[in-house]
Amino acid sequence: MDFDLTDEQRLLAESVNRFVSDRYGDFEKRKAYRAEAKGYAAANWSAMAEMGLLALPLTEEEGGFGGGPVETMLVMEAIGRGLVVEPYLATVVLGLGLLRGAGGPPELQAQVAAGEATLAFAHQERQARYDLHDLATTARRDGDAYLLDGAKGVVLNGDTADRIIVSARLSGGRRDRTGIGLFLLDAATQGVTRRGYATQDGLRAAEIVLEGARATLLAEDALPLVERVADEAIAALCAEAVGAMETLRDLTVDYLKTRQQFGRAIGEFQALQHRAADMLVATEQARSMAMYAAMMVQEPDAAARSTALSAAKALVGKLADQLGKEAIQLHGGIAMTEEYKAGHYFKRLSMLNVLFGDVDHHLRRVVAAGGLPD
Template sequence: MDFDLTHEQRLLADSVNRFVSDRYGDFEKRKAYRSGQKGYADANWSAMSEMGLLGLPLPEEQGGFGGGPVETLLVMEAFGRGLVVEPYFATVVLGLGLLRRTSGQGELLAQVVAGETTLAFAHQERQARHDLHDIAATARRAGDGWVLDGAKGVVLHGDAADRILVSARIAGARRDRAGIGLFLLDPAAAGVTRRGYATQDGLRAAEIVLEGAPATLLAEDALPLIELVADEAIAALCAEAVGAMETLRDLTVDYLKTRQQFGRPIGEFQALQHRAADMLVATEQARSMAMYAAMMVQQTDAAARSTALSAAKALVSRLADTLGKDAVQLHGGIAMTEEYKAGHYFKRLAMIGALFGDVDHHLRRVVAAGGLPE
C-alpha cells in the first residue's frame, strides 16, 4: 500500500507544523493560553479558521477543506507535538463529525468554519463507563419541540462551547441500542447547568445537568452515527498520541545527553541507551497503528471498523503509557514539576489513554470480535 502523502497533504502538514512551532514553540505561551477564561487563546482559534483547519472534514461546496482521515492524522499529530489547548478535537473531530452528517444545519456549519462557534459533544454518563449505548438521559416531546433531562460528564471543552450536541434516550431501556437520539442544545437555555473544570492534562471539561432543557432533534436513531464518530475520534487520538510521544522521546534523549553523573553524560551509560532505543521503537509502533487506524476508519463494515480501531487504541495507549513512564523515570524529579514540560506530555498521554475507552475495554472488544478483521 502506498503511504506517500500527496502534494496537498504535504502542504497541509507543513502549514500546521509551522503554526504549532510559531504558537507553541515557547512552552510559556501554552501556560499563558491555559490561564485565559476559556482555557485557550481566541487568536489561535481565529488563525486555525483562516488556515481552513476548522472546515477540514467538510466538502469544498460547504466551505470546507474536503479532507479525510489522513488529513486529520496530520493535524492531530502536529497538535500532539505542541500540546495544543484549543478545542479542535471537541469542535471539529467530535462536534463537526456529528453535525455535518445531519441535515438542516448549514448556517451553523458556516459559523463553525468561520471560527464564530465552538461545539462540544455531551455523551458520557457516570454509569456507562465506555459503553456508547448506555444512555440514561431522556428526551420527551414538549409541543413542537423536545426537552432533555439527565446528566452528562467529562464533556470536553463543554464549559465554553457555544452549542452542545447531546445524546438522549427517546425510547427503550437504558442499555438498549435502539432509541437513542442526537440533539442540539443551546447551553444558555433554561434548564441547563454547566460546571467547568480543568482536566489533569491542563485542558477543560464540564459536568452538565439537564432539567427540562429545550433542544432540537438532529437524528432519531443516532447510535450508528455516534459509533462512527467515536471511531474517527479514536483514530485522531492515536495520531495525537504519536506526536506527543515523539516530542517526549526527543526531550528525554536531549536530557540524557546533557545530564551529568559521575563526570559524564548519563546518556553514555549503555542501560539508558537501551531505554532510549525502546522509546524510539514504541513511537514507531504507535505511528504504524495510527496509520492503520486512519486507513480502517474508512471501512464500510461497522463491526470490522470498530474492532480495528479498538486494536489500534489498545496498542497505542499501552505504548504511550510505557513510554511516558520511562520518560518520567529517566528525567528523575524534574519531570514531576509543573515548570518542566515533560510531565505535561505524560499527563496528556494518560488522558488520551482514558478517552473513548481504556486498554482493557478495547482488548475485550477485540477478543469478543474474534480478533482483527482480515
C-alpha cells in the same frame, strides 16, 4: 494500503507544524493560553479558522477542503507535538462530525468553520463506563422541540462551548441499542447547568445537568452515527498520542545528552541508550497503528471498523503509557515539576489513554470480536 502522503497532505502537515511551532514553541505561551477566560487562546482559534483547519472536513462545496481521516491525522499529530489546548477534537472532530452526519444546520457548520462558534458533545454518563449505547438521559416531545433530562460527564469543551450536541433516549431501556437520538441545544438554554473544571492535562471539561432543557432533534436512531464519529475520534486521539510521544521522546534524549553524572553525560551509559532506543521503537509502532486507524475509519463494515479502531487504541495506549513512564524515570524528579514540559506530556498521554475507552476496554472488544478483520 497506500501510506504515502500526497503533495497536498505534505503541505498541510508542514503548515500545521509551522503554526504549532510558532504558537507553542515557547512553553510559557501555553501557560498563558490556559489562563485565558475560555482556557485557550481566542487568537489561536481565529488563526486556525483562517488557515482552513476548522473547515478541513467540509467539502469544497461547503466551503472546506474535503479533508478525510489522513488529513485529520496530520493535524492531530501536530496538536500532540505542541500540547495544543484549543478545542479541535471537541469542535471539529466530534461536533462537526456529528453535525455533518446528522444533516445539521448548514449555517452552524459555516459558523464553526469560520471560528465563530464552538461545539461540545455531551454523551458520557456516570453509569455507562465506555459503552456508547448505555444512556439514561431522556428526551420527551414538547411541540416542535424536545425537553431533555439527565446528566452528562467529562464533556470536552463543555464549559465554554456555544452549542452542545446531546445524546438522549427517545425510547427503550437504558442499555438498548435502539431509540437513541441526537439533539442540539444552545448552551445558554434554560435548564442547562454546567460545572466546568480543568482536567489533569490542563484542558477543560464540564459536568452538565439537563432539567427540561429545550433542544431540537438532529437525528433519530443515531447510535450508528455516534459509533462512527467515536471511531473517528479514536483515530484522531491515536494520532495526537503519536505527536506527544515523539516530542516526549526527543525531550528525553536531549536530557540524556546533557545531564551529567560521574563526570559524563548519562546518555553515554549503554543501559540508558537501550531504553532510549525502546522509546524510538514504541513511537514508530504507535505511528504505524495511528496510520492504520486513519485508513480503517473509512471501512464500510461497521463491525470491522470498530474492531480495528479498538486494536489501534489499545496498542497505542499501551505504548504511550510505556514511553511516558520511561521518560519520567529517565528524567528523574525534574520530569514532574510544573515548570518542565515532560510531565505535562505524560499527563496528556494518560488522558488520551482513557478518552473513549482505555486499554482494557478496547482489548475486551477485540477479543469479543474474535480478533482483527482480515
